[in-house]
Amino acid sequence: xxxxxxxxxxxxxxxxxxxxxxxxxxxxxxxxxxxxxxxxxxxxxxxxxxxxxxxxxxxxxxxxxxxxxxxxxxxxxxxxxxxxxxxxxxxxxxxxxxxxxxxxxxxxxxxxxxxxxxxxxxxxxxxxxxxxxxxxxxxxxxxxxxxxxxxxxxxxxxxxxxxxxxxxxxxxxxxxxxxxxxxxxxxxxxxxxxxxxxxxxxxxxxxxxxxxxxxxxxxxxxxxxxxxxxxxxxxxxxxxxxxxxxxxxxxxxxxxxxxxxxxxxxxxxxxxxxxxxxxxxxxxxxxxxxxxxxxxxxxxxxxxxxxxxxxxxxx
Amino acid sequence: xxxxxxxxxxxxxxxxxxxxxxxxxxxxxxxxxxxxxxxxxxxxxxxxxxxxxxxxxxxxxxxxxxxxxxxxxxxxxxxxxxxxxxxxxxxxxxxxxxxxxxxxxxxxxxxxxxxxxxxxxxxxxxxxxxxxxxxxxxxxxxxxxxxxxxxxxxxxxxxxxxxxxxxxxxxxxxxxxxxxxxxxxxxxxxxxxxxxxxxxxxxxxxxxxxxxxxxxxxxxxxxxxxxxxxxxxxxxxxxxxxxxxxxxxxxxxxxxxxxxxxxxxxxxxxxxxxxxxxxxxxxxxxxxxxxxxxxxxxxxxxxxxxxxxxxxxxxxxxxxxxxxxxxxxxxxxx
Numbered sequence: 167x168x169x170x171x172x173x174x175x176x177x178x179x180x181x182x183x184x185x186x187x188x189x190x191x192x193x194x195x196x197x198x199x200x201x202x203x204x205x206x207x208x209x210x211x212x213x214x215x216x217x218x219x220x221x222x223x224x225x226x227x228x229x230x231x232x233x234x235x236x237x238x239x240x241x242x243x244x245x246x247x248x249x250x251x252x253x254x255x256x257x258x259x260x261x262x263x264x265x266x267x268x269x270x271x272x273x274x275x276x277x278x279x280x281x282x283x284x285x286x287x288x289x290x291x292x293x294x295x296x297x298x299x300x301x302x303x304x305x306x307x308x309x310x311x312x313x314x315x316x317x318x319x320x321x322x323x324x325x326x327x328x329x330x331x332x333x334x335x336x337x338x339x340x341x342x343x344x345x346x347x348x349x350x351x352x353x354x355x356x357x358x359x360x361x362x363x364x365x366x367x368x369x370x371x372x373x374x375x376x377x378x379x380x381x382x383x384x385x386x387x388x389x390x391x392x393x394x395x396x397x398x399x400x401x402x403x404x405x406x407x408x409x410x411x412x413x414x415x416x417x418x419x420x421x422x423x424x425x426x427x428x429x430x431x432x433x434x435x436x437x438x439x440x441x442x443x444x445x446x447x448x449x450x451x452x453x454x455x456x457x458x459x460x461x462x463x464x465x466x467x468x469x470x471x472x473x474x475x476x477x478x479x480x481x
Numbered sequence: 482x483x484x485x486x487x488x489x490x491x492x493x494x495x496x497x498x499x500x501x502x503x504x505x506x507x508x509x510x511x512x513x514x515x516x517x518x519x520x521x522x523x524x525x526x527x528x529x530x531x532x533x534x535x536x537x538x539x540x541x542x543x544x545x546x547x548x549x550x551x552x553x554x555x556x557x558x559x560x561x562x563x564x565x566x567x568x569x570x571x572x573x574x575x576x577x578x579x580x581x582x583x584x585x586x587x588x589x590x591x592x593x594x595x596x597x598x599x600x601x602x603x604x605x606x607x608x609x610x611x612x613x614x615x616x617x618x619x620x621x622x623x624x625x626x627x628x629x630x631x632x633x634x635x636x637x638x639x640x641x642x643x644x645x646x647x648x649x650x651x652x653x654x655x656x657x658x659x660x661x662x663x664x665x666x667x668x669x670x671x672x673x674x675x676x677x678x679x680x681x682x683x684x685x686x687x688x689x690x691x692x693x694x695x696x697x698x699x700x701x702x703x704x705x706x707x708x709x710x711x712x713x714x715x716x717x718x719x720x721x722x723x724x725x726x727x728x729x730x731x732x733x734x735x736x737x738x739x740x741x742x743x744x745x746x747x748x749x750x751x752x753x754x755x756x757x758x759x760x761x762x763x764x765x766x767x768x769x770x771x772x773x774x775x776x777x778x779x780x781x782x783x784x785x786x787x788x789x790x791x792x793x794x795x796x797x798x799x800x801x802x803x804x805x806x807x808x809x810x811x812x813x814x815x
Contacts, residue, residue, distance in 0.1 A: 191584060191630065371580035374535055375594050375646065376567030378560075385593070389584045 195393075198469040205465025208458035215455055219278055222271035229256070231265035233272040233425045238263045248441045258443045260433055270448055272425035276414075277455065280341055281407040287345035288406075289399050292352025293391065299353070300360025301383050311357070317350040323412070330418040340419055344406045352402070355394050363390050393470035400463035404456035411452055427452050482551060483510040484686050485534075485654060490545035490555070492526070492533050492710075499758045500542075503529040505710035507545070508784075511654065514684040518701030518718070520694055520733065524754050526710035527690045531656045535570060536562045549654070568598040571647035575659040577639035581631035587642050588612070588627030591649055598650055614645040618675060637668035641675065648679060654686045661696060673700060694737055698722065706730050709755045709765035716789040724800040726791040728810065729766050734802060764794070772814035 199205055218225075226232055241249055241263025248259045257267040299310035326343045333339055363369060364387060372386050413419035414428025427448045434444035492504040504526040511517045521527045532538050534547050534554055547554040549570065554562065566572075574580040582590060591611035595602055602610070608627070615623035618641040631639055640660060647655050657676065661669040677700050680687050689697050697704060697718070704721045706714040706729065714727040725731050732750035752769035755761050761768055767777040776794050784790040786797055799809050 367574060367576065367579040368582045370537060371572070371574055371643075372582070374537060374566055374572040374574075376563050376565070376597050377593075378563055381597075386582055389582075 195469045199465055202465040202468060204461045205469075208461040208465070211454060211458040212462065215274055215451075215458075216278065218271050219274035222268065222275060225271055226268050229254075229265060229268060231255075231268045233264065233268045234423060235265075236263045237265070241265070248437060248444065250441065251443060257447050258441060260430065260441075260444055261437050266430070266443060266447060269425035269430055270427070270451055273427040273430060273448065274451065274455075276337070276420055276424065276426045277407045277410060277452075280337065280344065280410040281403045281459075284341045284344035284348065284406045284410075285399050285402045287341065288349040288352055288402060289395060291345065291349040293356050293395065295349065296353040296356025296358075297360050297383065297387070297391075300357040301364060301379075301387070303361075307357070310353070314350040314353050314357075317347065318354075320347065322347040326413060327416070327418055330413070335418055335421060337420055340410060340413060343413075344409050347409075348402050348406060352395070352398055355398055356391055359391055359394055360387055363387050397463055397467040397470065400459060400466055404459040404463075407459075408452070408456055484513045485511040485547070485549050485688075487530075487534070487547045488545060490530060490533065490547060491543070492529050492538060493542045494540060495542065496758075501757050502760060503541075503710055503757055504533070505760065507707075507710070507712060509705050509712060509715065511686050511688060513653065513686055514680075515702045516680065516687040516689060516697075516700050518697030518704040519688060519690045519707060520692065520697065520704060521707030522692055522754055524757065525707040526757075527707050528658050530707075531572075531658065531688060531690060535566055535572065535656070564598070567594055567652070568650045569652050570654045570656065571650070571652040573640075573643050573647050573655060573657040573660045576663045577636065577643045578631060578663075580643060581639060583631055586628050586630055587615075587634065588629075591615075591627075591642075591646050594646055595649055610649065611645075614649050615642065617648070617679070618642070618645045620645070636664050637671060640664060640668075640672050644672070644676060644679070648683065648685070651683055652685065654688070655680075656688045656690070658690045659692070660689070662691075662693075669696070676700070694722075694733060706733065709760055710757060711765065711792065712784065712790075713766065713793070714789075714791045715784065716791075720789050723802075724789070725802065726786075726789065726795070726797065726800045727766075727793045728770050728772050728795070730791075731802060731806070732769075764792070772810045774814045 222233075231237070237259065240254055241259030243249055248261055248263065249255055251258045255265050255267070257265075257270065260266055260269065295310055295314070299307040322343075325347075329343055330339065364382075369382055369386050372382050377385070410419055410426070411428035411431070414426040415432045417429075417432065419428055420426050430448040431445065431452075434441070434448070438445040487510070488508045490504055490507040491502070494501040494503060507526070507530045509517060509519075519527045519531075529538060529541075533541065533543055534549075536554070536557070536559065543555055545555060549565070554565075557565075581587065585593075588608060588611045591614060592604065592607040595607040595610055596604075599607075612623045612627050615627060620626050620638060620641055626634070626638075631642070634642060640663075643660075660676070661672050664672060673696065676687070679685070687700075689701060691697055701718045704716060704718050705712050706721070706727065708729050714721065714725065714730045716724075716726075721730065722734065725734055729750065732748075735748045736750055738747055750769060751771075755765050755768070763779045764770070764777045764782050767773045770777065772795060774794060780794070782792045782794050784792045789797075789800075791797065795810060795813050799813055800806065
């Protein structure tokens with residue numbers, strides 16, 4: 167193209183050409199996630215559950231039923247059996263005449279609290295351990311990798327039972343126990359990613375431009391961890407919630423008087439034939455919550471890695 | 482004193498299979514503002530030797546000397562070397578897409594580079610500086626493109642951005658490691674033109690590493706040919722292209738496909754590159770050399786000559802390409 171052509175063409179370009187703005191990688195990921203219907207429905211379900219958990223005291227005030235309060239007059243039939251769902255007890259009452267609906271809402275608080283906090287703890291420990299192992303390598307990596315192997319091969323339920331027996335059931339203890347057994351999975355993923363990324367060319371390029379070791383670790387490696395860590399953390403939440411329910415079901419979780427899905431399920435064992443709601447409703451909540459977090463995690467993974475093929479089994 | 486003086490550099494990597502002797506005695510000089518082309522096939526040690534200068538080879542055993550402005554680079558404290566990298570010596574890599582961080586905008590990466598080495602610069606100043614650099618290397622609408630991510634750039638633009646980064650702090654030496662290999666031929670020519678122009682403008686010394694003699698045919702002042710971790714021929718560019726001495730250089734030049742349309746068969750250099758775990762005895766090229774003499778199998782030829790250095794036992798005046806030179810070489814070797 168000659169110079170005159172170029173200047174002629176330049177005249178065609180309008181003065182105020184609409185600016186074409188590139189989309190950042192996070193924006194693109196969000197747009198892909200927004201197109202994923204299962205993930206968006208899951209996100210909605212999670213939002214509703216969170217909202218219900220937050221509003222639990224409001225519902226307690228509306229119904230006038232405290233989660234611990236027993237209503238032997240209204241909640242139990244003259245034969246001493248729990249009443250079914252109705253206008254007073256929306257989902258029925260439990261064997262002690264407590265409001266099942268209110269207890270499920272308060273149980274959601276425990277489940278979400280334990281699920282989120284233990285995942286957060288596991289993620290922080292996992293990232294630190296994984297990055298240190300991956301970045302320093304050598305004997306540091308050797309020691310840490312063996313520690314992770316040991317943690318992952320522990321019979322975690324037995325350990326949890328022993329710990330609770332020794333220290334007494336409490337929410338903080340449960341959070342720590344769950345975090346301790348899930349941080350190893352996170353650390354492994356982070357370690358693998360760190361090792362993979364620290365050999366990549368853009369890390370070497372950054373070093374060739376004078377970036378120091380610690381700097382490349384935080385500025386160049388960490389952003390690449392966000393995607394796998396987010397996905398894994400989203401999937402750790404339901405695992406932690408189920409773990410909490412398991413411990414509570416066995417009477418090892420929270421204080422037995424506190425409402426928790428696992429504890430409600432444990433109570434239902436003797437009564438589910440006369441009051442199936444005692445079994446069905448908390449189990450349904452548990453299922454809905456874990457399923458939603460799992461579907462959301464899958465959606466996030468697909469959104470962050472568009473090349474992953476969801477049609478392939480085992481991916 | 483030359484800007485960079487490398488002498489007797491060796492780099493070895495211990496591996497479970499034995500010690501890989503990637504560089505086995507590298508010596509060269511680069512003067513200020515001049516261009517040295519380093520040519521060799523894959524695994525000849527060209528990249529490893531320059532990365533070692535920058536302290537970027539991990540787990541390697543290094544010996545020898547490399548002086549940059551009189552300061553010894555080999556064994557320099559890591560922090561001092563880090564400050565040199567990017568500011569005084571910059572590198573341009575082969576594949577610009579994998580050398581740019583995919584999660585940061587191009588402008589951010591230039592700004593960070595500037596602020597690492599010039600901490601007093603404000604973000605706004607560094608950003609202005611980055612835009613100027615992008616304009617300098619011919620990125621259209623640099624004030625907009627500065628906020629783009631690497632994947633939004635074309636291959637040629639990415640390499641331009643890498644050049645902009647390399648030049649941002651006006652280093653005295655740029656090491657370009659196959660800067661155009663990942664680009665198509667047209668873009669390759671543009672990038673080479675750009676590099677040559679900017680090099681003249683800023684009086685930067687340039688080490689151009691390539692396996693393609695064509696790439697440095699117009700740019701290099703001096704050309705160094707590497708084989709099996711050693712320089713085997715060093716000469717001024719025209720001298721090397723028209724009067725090559727070492728049979729390996731001759732083989733390289735004769736294997737370049739003609740672009741004039743002559744339908745000749747390509748003449749490859751026969752054989753395979755030697756193993757650097759167990760380099761051949763004597764001259765490392767002797768198993769592939771058509772003019773091999775008994776001496777070649779036992780004695781390592783040193784670099785001989787005055788201006789035109791060559792590590793070959795053939796008489797130094799037996800130079801050139803074509804059948805006449807080949808006849809003389811055969812005569813001398815039998």
